[in-house]
Amino acid sequence: MKLHWSPRSPFVRKVMVAAHELGLADRIRTVRTVVAMIKPARELLPENPLGKIPTLVLEDGTILYDSLVIIEYLDSLAGGGRLIPSSGMARFTELRRHALANGFLDMLILWRNERDKPQPLPALLDAFALKTDAVLAALEAEIGAIAQGPTGIAQITLAIAGDYMDFRFPDLGWRARCPRLDAWQREFADRASMRANAIVDA
Amino acid sequence: MKLHWSPRSPFVRKVMVAAHELGLADRIRTVRTVVAMIKPARELLPENPLGKIPTLVLEDGTILYDSLVIIEYLDSLAGGGRLIPSSGMARFTELRRHALANGFLDMLILWRNERDKPQPLPALLDAFALKTDAVLAALEAEIGAIAQGPTGIAQITLAIAGDYMDFRFPDLGWRARCPRLDAWQREFADRASMRANAIVDA
Numbered sequence: 001m002k003l004h005w006s007p008r009s010p011f012v013r014k015v016m017v018a019a020h021e022l023g024l025a026d027r028i029r030t031v032r033t034v035v036a037m038i039k040p041a042r043e044l045l046p047e048n049p050l051g052k053i054p055t056l057v058l059e060d061g062t063i064l065y066d067s068l069v070i071i072e073y074l075d076s077l078a079g080g081g082r083l084i085p086s087s088g089m090a091r092f093t094e095l096r097r098h099a100l101a102n103g104f105l106d107m108l109i110l111w112r113n114e115r116d117k118p119q120p121l122p123a124l125l126d127a128f129a130l131k132t133d134a135v136l137a138a139l140e141a142e143i144g145a146i147a148q149g150p151t152g153i154a155q156i157t158l159a160i161a162g163d164y165m166d167f168r169f170p171d172l173g174w175r176a177r178c179p180r181l182d183a184w185q186r187e188f189a190d191r192a193s194m195r196a197n198a199i200v201d202a
Numbered sequence: 203m204k205l206h207w208s209p210r211s212p213f214v215r216k217v218m219v220a221a222h223e224l225g226l227a228d229r230i231r232t233v234r235t236v237v238a239m240i241k242p243a244r245e246l247l248p249e250n251p252l253g254k255i256p257t258l259v260l261e262d263g264t265i266l267y268d269s270l271v272i273i274e275y276l277d278s279l280a281g282g283g284r285l286i287p288s289s290g291m292a293r294f295t296e297l298r299r300h301a302l303a304n305g306f307l308d309m310l311i312l313w314r315n316e317r318d319k320p321q322p323l324p325a326l327l328d329a330f331a332l333k334t335d336a337v338l339a340a341l342e343a344e345i346g347a348i349a350q351g352p353t354g355i356a357q358i359t360l361a362i363a364g365d366y367m368d369f370r371f372p373d374l375g376w377r378a379r380c381p382r383l384d385a386w387q388r389e390f391a392d393r394a395s396m397r398a399n400a401i402v403d404a
Contacts, residue, residue, distance in 0.1 A: 038325040040333055049336035050305040051329075062291070066305065068270075069297045076289075087278070089264070095271045103252040103268065110312070119321040123240040127253075131242055134251035 003070075004044055004055040005030035007200040010105050010164045011067040012054045017156050018071045020193035022078040028056075037113050068098065071153055083152045090150075097146060097154035101161050104135045108161070112168050132172070140178040147184050159188040167199050205272075206246055206257040207232035209402040212307050212366045213269040214256045219358050220273045222395035224280040230258075239315050270300065273355055285354045292352075299348055299356035303363050306337045310363070314370050334374070342380040349386050361390040369401050 005012050019025045033053055035041045040051040048055040048065050056064045056073070064070050075083045084098075085091040111128035114120045139146075139158070146154060162185035165174050175182040188194065207214050221227045235255055237243045242253040250257040250267050258266045258275070266272050277285045286300075287293040313330035316322045341348075341360070348356060364387035367376050377384040390396065 038323065038329050040329050042332075045333070045336040049333065049340040050302065050309065051333050051336070052305065062295075064294055064298050066301045069294060069301055072297070073294050076294075092266055092271060092275050092278075093264075095274070096266050099268045099271055100252065103254065107252065117323055119323075121240065121319055121321075127240050127242050130244075131247070131251065131253050134247040134253070138251040 001028050001059065002057040003028050003030050004033040004047070004053045004057075006032060006034055006053055008167075009035075009053050010160045010199070011052075011102075013160050013197050013199065014067045014153070014157055015054045015056070015070050015074070016197040017160070017193045018083055018153065019074055020196055021151065021156070021191075022074055022082060024074055024078060025196075037109075068102070068153070083150075083156070085150065085152070094150065094152050094154050097142075097149070098152075098157055100135070100138070101154060101157035104132075104139075105157070105161050105164060107131060107135075108164060108169065136174055136178050136181075140181050143178075143181045143184050155188060156193075159185050159194060163189060163194075163199055167201070203230050203261065204259040205230050205232050206235040206249070206255045206259075208234060208236055208255055210369075211237075211255050212362045212401070213254075213304075215362050215399050215401065216269045216355070216359055217256045217258070217272050217276070218399040219362070219395045220285055220355065221276055222398055223353065223358070223393075224276055224284060226276055226280060227398075239311075270304070270355070285352075285358070287352065287354070296352065296354050296356050299344075299351070300354075300359055302337070302340070303356060303359035306334075306341075307359070307363050307366060309333060309337075310366060310371065338376055338380050338383075342383050345380075345383045345386050357390060358395075361387050361396060365391060365396075365401055369403070 003015065016025070019028055033041050033044050035044065035051055035053055044051055044055065047057060047063050052065060054065065054067050054070055056070045058064070064073055072084055080086055085094050107128060114124050114128070146158065149155065162181070165172055205217065218227070221230055235243050235246050237246065237253055237255055246253055246257065249259060249265050254267060256267065256269050256272055258272045260266070266275055274286055277283070282288055287296055309330060316326050316330070348360065351357065364383070367374055
């Protein structure tokens with residue numbers, strides 16, 4: 001399988017960590033594809049017209065995106081139900097927690113894009129800050145339950161969001177503001193799957 | 203079930219159309235919640251700290267988002283496998299097509315937000331236009347296969363994206379550029395589920 005990949009994309013990292021957890025990492029061949037909101041990767045558009053990574057190309061040419069779809073596919077290759085519970089409320093709880101962590105990443109990326117513009121819109125920056133405060137408070141309140149849940153797509157995405165904040169928003173001070181989330185994240189970030197796929201600013 | 207709802211959100215419309223197709227529309231009580239990127243709905247943040255709609259609150263207080271998670275949940279209430287195939291490559295094809303249509307909606311909303319700013323970034327507007335051209339070309343090429351697929355979450359989301367373009371991007375001329383997509387979309391948009399949940403600029 002070919003994966004459009006970048007060492008800085010948290011969504012790519014989700015797929016790589018998931019593949020490692022599932023024992024499938026050696027089946028993935030990565031191809032470096034650099035995308036940015038203001039600079040689409042033209043060579044990627046025939047395979048993913050949204051211009052987003054990760055994009056996975058199977059041996060038979062079938063193309064899969066986004067990261068959730070790719071991870072559910074990899075999970076099915078590994079027998080199913082390993083990173084996303086197969087059914088019942090356990091599944092929907094996992095997917096809702098994933099949506100929270102993943103939607104947070106989406107928002108952080110938009111915030112960073114706005115912040116780095118020549119003329120950022122103050123009201124938009126304020127809105128991102130307000131929602132980030134709400135997300136951090138919600139995560140700090142829920143981390144006990146999340147930590148007791150499965151080592152699945154929600155935990156993976158949340159741990160990656162923590163590292164992403166360190167990487168792109170060092171002034172946010174999330175670790176001091178969310179001590180329980182911080183403690184859990186440090187432990188999760190020490191997993192082999194996370195260390196083997198660290199964010200690299202290269 | 204309580205649904206945070208707005209008559210202008212294409213993501214809310216996905217859920218409403220899906221509920222109608224599944225025969226569950228009368229189980230949903232809608233609450234109007236107005237959100238905008240520069241104006242988060244503070245009253246929504248305790249239930250969804252991302253400040254996004256749709257957000258579904260079940261009778262026991264369980265909260266679900268985003269629209270994909272809600273629709274898969276509603277699908278499970280209706281027996282499962284009706285709007286998203288339960289397993290196999292049919293499932294991943296449906297989810298990838300959904301990711302295309304849904305990612306397109308995400309992009310159109312960001313494009314509109316940028317376009318309406320006092321100082322839009324020209325490079326960003328150009329990037330949205332380039333990716334939109336790529337998406338429309340891909341959809342026009344794939345619509346034959348999509349039309350032969352199930353009446354599921356991909357078709358629903360794609361038909362809603364068509365109406366959203368008419369609503370917010372009338373100058374895009376997508377119907378003239380994509381005649382096959384146009385013909386398919388007109389027919390799908392005539393379904394009772396779509397007509398019962400039309401976009402209203404109110």
